[in-house]
Amino acid sequence: xxxxxEELSRYDGFHPRRGSVQLNEKMNxxxxxxxxxxxxxxxxxxxxxxxGAVLMVFASDLPHYEAEFVDSTGESLAVLTVKEDxxxxxxRAD
Numbered sequence: 323x324x325x326x327x328e329e330l331s332r333y334d335g336f337h338p339r340r341g342s343v344q345l346n347e348k349m350n351x352x353x354x355x356x357x358x359x360x361x362x363x364x365x366x367x368x369x370x371x372x373x374g375a376v377l378m379v380f381a382s383d384l385p386h387y388e389a390e391f392v393d394s395t396g397e398s399l400a401v402l403t404v405k406e407d408x409x410x411x412x413x414r415a416d
Contacts, residue, residue: 351385352406356415359389363408367400373412377401 353359357376364370374391385406391399 351379351381353379353385353387353409353411354415355379357411358413358415359387359409360412361391361404361408362410365391365400365402365404365408368402372399376409376415 353376355376355378359374359376361368361370361372361374368374368391372391372393374389376387376389378388380386380388380403386403387406387409388401388403389409390401393399
């Protein structure tokens with residue numbers, strides 16, 4: 323079942339340009355889609371301190387995020403599902 327734009331606009335954090343509902347702090351969400359982030363631990367192929375962007379938010383009591391990490395030239399290193407504690411925000415998406 324799909325929600326209409328009018329129904330979605332009732333949700334706090336609805337972003338009409340993105341066409342999706344962005345959860346707010348009430349749902350314990352620290353990051354939003356398209357936030358620029360940095361890894362605060364290393365992963366296979368992704369060193370500590372690597373920059374990236376949040377691609378998708380998996381909302382739950384303990385949110386997880388799909389993030390793409392890139393090297394200094396902007397080449398993709400990996401797309402990983404990570405926990406909130408694995409990231410720090412560099413810049414909030416507009």
